[in-house]
Amino acid sequence: MREREDEWTGLMRSAISGDSAAYHRLLKAITPVLRAAARRGLARAGQPIDQSEDIVQDILLAVHSKRHTWDVNAPFAPWLFAIARNKLIDALRRRGKRVFVNIDDFAETLPGEAHEETASASEIATHLNTLPARQREVLRSIAVDSASIKDTAAKFSMSEGAVRVALHRGLANLTAKLREN
């Protein structure tokens, strides 16, 4: 457990200093842990666990948009679990359930739970449709068609900088829409 969390901290440090591959690996590594905790939270609240992926994606977006609040000298896991806990409580409240989420729900994920296929959720996809056309197209191209920034720029005859800006604004808009919900 300790080792895993140290690895996360190392990956996040690299990510903050600009290593996008490390960032990708970190997000992949934390997702099964978040998923297991979201399922446990839903189950405990008597909710169907098939909504867990919306919560996972909500947490990932929050981690992304708030990663500047992480102190590079602090361990990553407590920061992550604080955000995850906050988002899980939020999600359960929105479903009309008052529950207490134990922070250990995140820390105590069993290794067996960490091997999961990717899963799909509808909430972000729904909000994606309400974005301005340019942001929507760029996000779709990168997310759904797995195109790189460069390919996306060529496809829409935009500069790479403009693609980056559209991507960033699109993600910020998605985050805001999820928060308004």
Added chain:
Amino acid sequence: METDQLIRTLAADNTQRAQPVGFVLMLALLAAAPISVLMFFTELGVRPDVMTAMRNPFFDLKFAVTLALAASAIAVSLHLSRPEASLRGFGWWLLVPAGLLVAGISGEMMMPQRAPMMTRLVGNNSRVCLISIPLMSLPLLAAALFGLRHGAPARPAVAGAIAGLVAAGLAATLYASHCADDSPLFVATWYTIGTAVVAAIGALIGSKVLRY
């Protein structure tokens, strides 16, 4: 959307850097300060005997208290803007301005006074004080909340209340240069009530706008 797709998209956006919360908070406060200063000079203004007043240690103490409040509230609010932070171990910063006030009150008690205690406490400006500190705080409160929105506070209402203390501390600093009531008893009573009002407004708005 599949979670793997989302992850890939987030990783592609890693090059975009956000500014630290402290930087955004400072910029927002700097942008809002001229509005409060303008309100101060159009409605109140510096008291005419300011040059003599400056030789009175109790006049100077007002600024020590209000600036200490603003500074400690800024430090605490930046701490609280992190998702895993709590007030524990950090809240004692807020005792610094309170401690200065208590020291001032004890100091004044030990000196011979022309006016009785209640007269000093009630003063002549309590109404103006109660109105102008919250009013001049409002632009600064909006700025502080805007700055903290850039963070990820675990307890939005608490962070909002601290934002209120930041705004009230700065507004009270302006007000202190107008007010002719210098007794620490006056400050401890009326400034505190005005500040509490702003903190309550901050908590109320913060609980809505500081959720992330």
